[in-house]
Amino acid sequence: MARRRKGRDISGWLIVDKPAGLTSTTVVNRVRRAFDARKAGHAGTLDPAATGILAIAFGEATKTIPYVTEAMKAYAFTVRFGAETNTDDAEGAVVKEAEGRPSDDEIKDALGRFVGEIIQVPPAFSAVKIDGERAYKRARAGEEFEVEGRPLWVEELVLTDRPEPDLAELEMTCGKGGYVRAIARDLGRVLGCLGHVLTLRRLWSGPFELEDAVTLERVESLAGSDELDGLLLPLEVALAELPEVRCPAESVGRLKNGNPATVIAAGLEYGEECWASHDGRPLAVGRYKGGELHPVRVFQL
Structure with missing residues (x-):
């Protein structure tokens, strides 16, 4: 029987202005300890030297990480x-x-090659x-290998x-999977002068902006205080790009059990992804089909 992870059952998003010099995983672990949270994860890794938006999800909010990971992001x-x-x-x-x-x-002329x-x-x-195997592990070992190109929307x-x-x-501003370091490298090659990233800062990520962010120092200074939980943003913030439908009381039980349930919606197309709420609380994300929500992610809040 697996041991149950210790910590509090809290759910929500915390937006950290990541400092330079730390890995994203290190920041998540330090924040999780400050909150004494049982479960935490992040949406979109930043390199150790990078700063800016690092969106950290707790508890049930981790189920909404894909909606932030898939969203557009901006970098300076x-x-x-x-x-x-x-x-x-x-x-x-x-x-x-x-x-x-x-x-x-x-430079301006060359940038056009990297748009679209x-x-x-x-x-x-x-x-x-x-x-x-992760490419960086092979690179650190001095191995010779090729990384295949992949599509990116800029x-x-x-x-x-x-x-x-x-x-x-x-x-x-780009979609999922963009590497700023690769843009700098390829821009330098196109211009014939070579190049690399000197500084990098993520300005926003999906629904989250720097004005939402707090410093790691502040989070750790508030550890153990009631004020700390007040920094959390609600789970549903990550679902801002999806339409919301209402779940009547008689449908709540079915939806919580992962079953299709009747919802109140207007203007949605068959099969469209949306999220359902009841009394202001998110219940599930799923597909709208003929007056029902067919859940793919259920929140136990």
């Missing part, structure tokens, strides 16, 4: 021209160098799997500042 980052590194950021070793620096117009549906090759030092990629010839500040 700085590219340093003149060198390519083995990690495609400033943490790695320089493997190639190049002379010459692009003009602002050359593109094929992006993730960095060798990334969490993608190669024959069942909504916008713009030059926001050029503080000096070696540096370009950019902002990007």
Whole structure:
């Protein structure tokens, strides 16, 4: 019989402004300890050197992680021209160098190649799997291997500042699975001057913005206090992109047991994904079919 994890049964979202120098997993573990939470997870890993939005889900909110992971995200980052590194950021070793620096117009022209549906090759030092093993583990071991390209939707990629010839500040809005480090690497190659990420900050992720975020320092300073739970956002915030339907009292039991149940809805198409609530509390996410919600995720709140 598996041991039950200790901690409190709490549900909701906490948006942390991740500090540089820590892995996303480390931040999640420290936050979970501060809340004494039984279960926690995050939506979208940030590299250790990166900062910004790290959305952490507790309890039943972990069932809504996919809706944040799949959502659009925005990043502000700085590219340093003149060198390519083995990690495609400033943490790695320089493997190639190049002379010459692009003009602002050359950068703007090149950015167009990275907008829309593109094929992006993730960095060798990334969490993608190669024959069942994480790429970064193979890269650290010095293995030679190829990472396959994958489709990525880039909504916008713009030059926001050029503080000096070696540096370009950019902002990007993209879909799931985008690697800013790969954008910097490929932009440097297109421009012929090479490049890597110097700084990276996630500005927003799906429904979550920096104005929602708290620092890790504040979270840990409030550990054990009643004020800490007040930082949590409700589970349903992550479902903002889905339509809401109402569940009448007589349908609550069926829905909680994972069975199709009658809901009150208007304007939904057959098979459309939505979420059901009763008395302001989320009950389930599922597909709307002929007046019923067919649940795929049920919340035990």
